[in-house]
Amino acid sequence: MKFDPAYKKLMECGIRPSVQRLEIMRYLQTHFTHPTVDEIYMGLKERIPTVSRTTVYNTLRMFSEKNAALMITIDEHRVCYDGNTTPHAHFFCRKCEKIYDLMDIKPSREYCKDIKGFVVEDAQLYYRGVCPNCQKEAEARFVAGEVIN
């Protein structure tokens, strides 16, 4: 139990480890897809058939308040969660609509030093564009004579 990463994280963040909370944290720690509340809810139902959306909403909100998870709002109106709370950047592909982690880029450390007078506690950096996969597909279609958008 002490070695369960989900349990460990909750403890570190001062959150009492109920069954639901553990499962939600476990979901975040094993899915790197930046799930929405509903995706998490659907996933949880397999393990806890009686779970309610309310609990998932409330728990995730609490997680982000206690810094146990990151709430990201890259695609306006699509709030999603990231179990990785270490600083990193996100890339949103406008074609496949996937969100990628860019672990190499650490916004908070490098760029936020001494903005005069502003005390930075957290930094979020995200990019929009086209990901390598969709890029390749576009090229393939181009060779085939199609119009590119």
Place this chain on the structure above:
Amino acid sequence: MKFDPAYKKLMECGIRPSVQRLEIMRYLQTHFTHPTVDEIYMGLKERIPTVSRTTVYNTLRMFSEKNAALMITIDEHRVCYDGNTTPHAHFFCRKCEKIYDLMDIKPSREYCKDIKGFVVEDAQLYYRGVCPNCQKEAEARFVAGEVIN
């Protein structure tokens, strides 16, 4: 008319300049407070008493699609708009909840070059923390012997 910055901006972005559109653009260009839809709606009512929320919503969405305004979602669930479409970073103060522009920091140019394979079209950078004003207040209270949070 040709020298009205609101009119000019709409023209540049290929948007037909109706009275409502001009007033919404004018509001954005004279308020640097990153207003929400509702704040803009309330402000507009003084000049166009019959204006509807629908029009404000639809117009702002169109503005951001045509790059006449920036839609930012810094504070989760508080979508707001920025009439300044040149690249710059935002700072959100968790105490006074104001959003500041950091014009010196230009996220898209500096940091997004050659993320291998990813084609970057847009970049948003924002910081959270405590702004200079709230910082000063905290210090004053500290001197007075209060607990700091």
Place this chain on the structure above:
DNA sequence: ATGGGTGCAAAGGATTTGCAACATT
């Protein structure tokens, strides 16, 4: 008279809240 623009009312969707039942100590 035609087409775009506006605004009301209604619909839709996401999230939060009130509260009673339940679990855990």
Place this chain on the structure above:
DNA sequence: AATGTTGCAAATCCTTTGCACCCAT
């Protein structure tokens, strides 16, 4: 028993849509 946690239902809030009217060309 006391406290914290859950989940249903309802309430709330934000945003979009359908449609009729209006304005300008």
